[in-house]
Amino acid sequence: MLVRADGRIEMAPSLAGWLGLDEAPRTLADLAADNGLSTEETAAVERDVGAAQRAARPFERAVTPRGSGRTLAMRGTRAPAELGNGVLVWVSDISDARTEIEALGGEAARLAVAYDALTGLIEAAPLPMWVRDPDLRLAMVNTAYVRAVEGTDADDVIDRGLELVEGSGRGGPVAGAAAARDGRALSEQVLPATIAGARRSLRVIDVPLPTGGVAGFAVDVEDLEQARADTKRFADAQRGMLDRLSAGVAQFGPDRSLVFCNQPFRRMFAMRAEWLADRPEFERVLERMREANRLPEVRDFPGWKLARRAWFVGADGASEEAWHLPGGTHLHVVAQPLPDGGLLLIFEDRTEQVQLASARDTLLRVRTATFDNLFEALGVFAADGRLQLWNNRFRALWGVEEEFLSSHPRVDAFAERVASRLATPNRSALIPDLVRSATAERQQRGGRVAFADGRHFEFAGVPLPDGNALFTMLDITDSRRAEQALRERANALEAADKVKTQFVANMSY
Structure with a gap:
């Protein structure tokens, strides 16, 4: 489109159709005719053309005719001298590009909002977090990282290259990042660190980024490690105590395999240590007990064995049974389900107690019979x-x-x-x-x-x-009566003797 110095316009008929006009306009003001440009866009084009004529200042403007769904780009500059003191305007259809630009603009805005939200989350996170460039130098750290390394601010930490964890024989803090970058896979390791003057254990996780850098964060697992150590020490102490009990103890894991048994258990059921070292399953242990003739006599052993599997999921807590074994042995069995899905079995040999109780009952019956007779x-x-x-x-x-x-x-x-x-x-x-x-x-x-x-x-x-x-x-009633009779007889004899004595005395004179 050519705009003459006197304001007349020369354009191709096809361009008039793009502009939503039924016929080619004669002046710039005619661009607003029919379904052409809006009054505001027409005035803006007039200003741009005037500036190009006076100051030879090029311009670019996007317009949208009212009668067309097109978006047109106008790029104008002063026309060559042979065309007069006019302005030459190139018009191109950028409808598709405009739609794409708007879509990209919306996506960019959405990504900007997401980026701001993610940045705010990283900054507010209580975990130290960081990003390394492809050379594994620190490029970004959050506030928790700055606080952990006692830096002034993020720029100070990055400039000084302050690392969160200490170097070690495993390569230090950069080793995990290098492994994640080179292997293109997440890297995880537990490393020591000194935070606020206290020795802590941190689980450091490095994640490779598509840009070639590495993002990482650290979780304080000192309390978890201490709890694990305490749990292990408690378990060791518990097993040491169980090994000193006179009762047989066997512990099964969540997979129902034998994880521990003490010496009395091995002796009670005649089990070899080599066989137990293979961690046999619960059912195999019961079968070995049966082979050793150390189980109660039952008609349906498979059904009996299946019923004992319910001990692992006992909803009512511990189960207790009395086993009467061949040979007169009496076992008191306690099955305690464990929180991890395992099972603890305790076998107490009560043969001697049963025998003593029987002897005591016999003694009581003998005593009662003796008393009553x-x-x-x-x-x-x-x-x-x-x-x-x-x-x-x-x-x-x-x-x-x-x-x-x-x-x-x-x-x-x-x-x-x-x-x-x-x-x-x-x-x-x-x-x-x-x-x-x-x-x-x-x-x-x-x-x-x-x-x-x-x-x-x-x-x-x-x-x-x-x-x-x-x-x-x-x-003593009878003896008392006999004593009284004897006493009376003695008195009678004594009285008779006195009479006799007196009679003899009288006869002498």
Whole structure:
């Protein structure tokens, strides 16, 4: 398009169509006709053309005709002298380029927002973060990094090349970055560092960037490392303690393989250390126990074994079972699920306890039978004065109910209850006295007492080795009667002898 010095326009008819005009315009003002340029764009073009005519100043402007979806680029400059003192304007259709430019502009704006957000996040992150250039020199660090290395600001840290972690035999802080850059893969290592005067362990992670640089960040894992060390020491101490127990202990991991067993377990189930070193699974251990005849006899062993697998996921906590093995062995089994999905088994040999309990039960039955078949009435009072044991003779002699004796009355209450059975009721106070003497003073005392029905008994309080007192009563009624008869006969004989003596004396005179 050529704009003459007098304002006339010369252009190709096709250009008029681009501008949304039905016919070629004659002046610049005609560009606003029909569906051409807007009034504002037409005025702007007039100003640009005027400036080019007066000062030979070139211009560029993008316009959008109202009747067209095109975007046109106008580039104007003063026309050559042979064309007169006009302005030559080149018009090109940049619709596609404009759309792309707008799309790229929107993408650039979105990326700028994302970059600002990412930059803000990196700055606010409590973790030291950094970026290295392809030569592995520090190019950017965040505030946490500056604070960790005690730098003034990011520029100071970069200029001085302050590294977060210390050098070591593994190559120092740059070694991981070089490995990530050269291998094009993430690199991770734990390195020591001194932060705020304290020795810390940092997990340093380096990530290669498409630009050839490396980004990295560090996580303080000192507490985690200490916790792991403490856990390992605790586990070692626990296993050392378990190895000293008399009970057999076996621990299975989350994969149900044997991870630990103590000496009593190996001895109890006759298992070789070489076989256990292969970390056999739970089912194989049960099968080996069965081969050694160290499992209870069951009809459906596969079903029994499957039921024991539920020990690993026991929702009710520990499970307990009593195993009666061939040969008379009795095992108490405790299965404790572990938080990591494993299982701890404890096998306690209770054969001796079972035998002792059986012997004790037999002894108690023998003692009870002996008590009940003794001629004497026996009662055992505890150190606190309560009646603990008695035989049938004791209950029948005092005429009290079994329910009363089963309540384990104190000796004072017992004496008050049976006082009416005595010929002299206040003599019942002798019973508490004898019991206290036997339990507190550890002295044996005895005596005799007469019942209201005429029977006579000899009683005694005997201290027992366990601190209790044995109260015994022996019926001496028959011997008492025989003694009385003999005494009366002796008196009669003595009286007869006196009569005889007097008779003889009288006959002599």
